[in-house]
Amino acid sequence: MIELFHQIFTQANVFFMLKGLQMTVLIAVLSTIFSMFFGTVFALIRTYASGKWKWAGVLVAIYTEFFRCTPNLLWILWIYFTVKGNKVGVSVFAITLFTSAVMAEIVRGGLNAIPMGQFDSARSQGFGFLMTLWYIILPQTFKKVIPALLSQVITIIKDTSFLKMVDVAEFMRNSSVVLGSIYDVRGMMMLFAFEALCYFIICFALSTVVRRYQKTIVTG
Amino acid sequence: MIKGLFDPKRWNALFQAFPEYYIPGFLMTLKISLVGLAVSLALGVVFGLLSTAKFKPFRIISRIYVELIQNTPLALQVVCYYSILPMLFTNTGFRIPKFILGVVGVGVYHGAYIAEVIRTGIEAIPKGQSEAASSQGFSYLETMYHIVLPQTVKIILPPLANQALGLVKNTSILAMVAGMDLMYFTDSWGSERGYFAQAYFTSAVMYFIICFPLARLARYLEIRSMKLPTAKRLEITADEEVA
Numbered sequence: 001m002i003e004l005f006h007q008i009f010t011q012a013n014v015f016f017m018l019k020g021l022q023m024t025v026l027i028a029v030l031s032t033i034f035s036m037f038f039g040t041v042f043a044l045i046r047t048y049a050s051g052k053w054k055w056a057g058v059l060v061a062i063y064t065e066f067f068r069c070t071p072n073l074l075w076i077l078w079i080y081f082t083v084k085g086n087k088v089g090v091s092v093f094a095i096t097l098f099t100s101a102v103m104a105e106i107v108r109g110g111l112n113a114i115p116m117g118q119f120d121s122a123r124s125q126g127f128g129f130l131m132t133l134w135y136i137i138l139p140q141t142f143k144k145v146i147p148a149l150l151s152q153v154i155t156i157i158k159d160t161s162f163l164k165m166v167d168v169a170e171f172m173r174n175s176s177v178v179l180g181s182i183y184d185v186r187g188m189m190m191l192f193a194f195e196a197l198c199y200f201i202i203c204f205a206l207s208t209v210v211r212r213y214q215k216t217i218v219t220g
Numbered sequence: 221m222i223k224g225l226f227d228p229k230r231w232n233a234l235f236q237a238f239p240e241y242y243i244p245g246f247l248m249t250l251k252i253s254l255v256g257l258a259v260s261l262a263l264g265v266v267f268g269l270l271s272t273a274k275f276k277p278f279r280i281i282s283r284i285y286v287e288l289i290q291n292t293p294l295a296l297q298v299v300c301y302y303s304i305l306p307m308l309f310t311n312t313g314f315r316i317p318k319f320i321l322g323v324v325g326v327g328v329y330h331g332a333y334i335a336e337v338i339r340t341g342i343e344a345i346p347k348g349q350s351e352a353a354s355s356q357g358f359s360y361l362e363t364m365y366h367i368v369l370p371q372t373v374k375i376i377l378p379p380l381a382n383q384a385l386g387l388v389k390n391t392s393i394l395a396m397v398a399g400m401d402l403m404y405f406t407d408s409w410g411s412e413r414g415y416f417a418q419a420y421f422t423s424a425v426m427y428f429i430i431c432f433p434l435a436r437l438a439r440y441l442e443i444r445s446m447k448l449p450t451a452k453r454l455e456i457t458a459d460e461e462v463a
Contacts, residue, residue, distance in 0.1 A: 069431035071392035203291035
């Protein structure tokens with residue numbers, strides 16, 4: 001058993017897998033930043049677009065509904081096979097494209113909870129539309145939706161494992177490369193346990209933050 | 221990404237491949253989703269009830285299940301079942317049927333989420349209501365049936381519909397282990413002919429056909445659950461009330 005352990009977790013193997021983990025985190029962080037930004041923009045467009053800009057709201061509505069109802073894996077495969085470019089860039093683009101729709105729905109839920117009267121009161125105090133959004137509407141919205149957004153970040157981290165299918169050198173793919181050299185069931189189980197542990201540590205830490213934060217919202 | 225999407229020749233090729241690739245894939249996805257949903261509901265109810273039990277080891281078991289499953293990727297779980305389970309039983313070339321693999325994969329994964337949904341649903345009903353009911357002479361079952369469950373169901377239905385939506389989308393993970401589902405056939409036809417735009421667009425539409433009604437249902441239930449309950453008018457005449 002110990003021999004097997006040393007045989008699998010050699011320095012080179014562990015280093016190789018951790019390099020994959022680094023890639024996973026990099027892709028997840030970039031996708032999170034981009035999809036939070038675009039998600040917020042889309043949610044604002046869908047909620048407040050009116051008059052001459054109404055078509056933009058409709059367009060965003062179609063986009064969010066369509067992407068929310070199709071699997072992430074499909075977009076990853078489609079984009080990977082048809083868009084040429086840097087592997088990390090393509091992966092981040094695919095995940096962002098899908099996750100922005102989900103983020104937009106979450107932020108929209110928060111925006112809907114804010115009474116329209118706040119715009120009127122802000123205008124009476126001399127705030128313009130963008131200033132109202134920035135100083136009054138968005139801070140309240142984000143305070144409400146941060147737990148849901150962080151849960152979505154956990155999903156992004158888990159979804160990066162889909163990239164194994166298109167051979168991006170992330171954690172799951174690098175571990176599978178190591179797995180290919182193991183023929184013993186016990187060895188495989190050890191490796192899977194190691195993979196699960198790595199994902200668990202990252203995701204559990206985040207979900208603990210979510211739970212803490214939810215408690216502070218409830219108790220004030 | 222959409223290069224040649226409007227090329228009639230390519231669409232013609234797709235229509236010819238449709239009965240052979242897309243129909244069986246679609247049916248497989250649908251079957252896995254339905255049975256997987258049943259499995260995840262069963263697991264969710266059992267572990268949801270366990271996590272509200274008075275006996276502490278039950279709560280610990282259900283906590284471990286939920287945290288372990290929710291914090292590791294489904295892809296890892298499915299690959300793990302795929303490569304380890306057959307080797308535990310036998311060392312011949314036995315492979316688990318892809319249908320079972322899919323059902324177990326998404327069933328166990330979403331079971332953990334549904335357990336959390338059910339736990340929060342039960343915990344959301346203040347304990348004072350059960351106490352008040354028992355002070356009025358309601359038995360445990362009557363309390364559950366008339367007071368607790370109607371409120372719980374209203375709270376948990378919207379997230380349950382969302383879980384069903386996620387479950388259908390997550391069946392696509394089976395493509396990673398050649399699972400004969402819609403995503404697998406799309407991938408194989410697309411890479412075989414190189415008509416990616418047609419292949420994936422059609423597949424996206426087919427997933428959309430299953431998922432969109434679920435998304436609408438979730439939205440409808442959400443709106444309904446936000447409305448305040450209205451009192452039921454009881455058909456009691458004054459005489460009866462006195463008696």
